[in-house]
Amino acid sequence: MSFTLAHAFAVSLAATLMVSVVIFQAGDGTVGAMPTAEYDGDESTIINEIDPFAP
Numbered sequence: 012m013s014f015t016l017a018h019a020f021a022v023s024l025a026a027t028l029m030v031s032v033v034i035f036q037a038g039d040g041t042v043g044a045m046p047t048a049e050y051d052g053d054e055s056t057i058i059n060e061i062d063p064f065a066p
Contacts, residue, residue: 012041012042012043013042014034014042014058017034017042017043017044018034018044018059020044021033021034021044021059021061022061024044024046025061025062025063026063028046029063029064030046030047030048030063031046031047031048031060031061031062031063032044032045032046032047032060032061033045033046033047033050033057033059033060033061034057034058034059034060034061035050035052035056035057035058036056036058037056042058047060
């Protein structure tokens with residue numbers, strides 16, 4: 012997934028579920044998004060974090 016698509020997905024996911032979402036880069040170079048609470052990977056692979064409660 013491209014960064015642009017992952018970012019759009021993450022924003023939608025955060026707004027729908029009202030949870031923080033991280034955008035991360037996997038070992039093979041692909042980009043993904045998932046709720047922060049479920050992410051247990053390396054923190055250095057996180058590209059961005061989206062918080063629906065941030066102003």
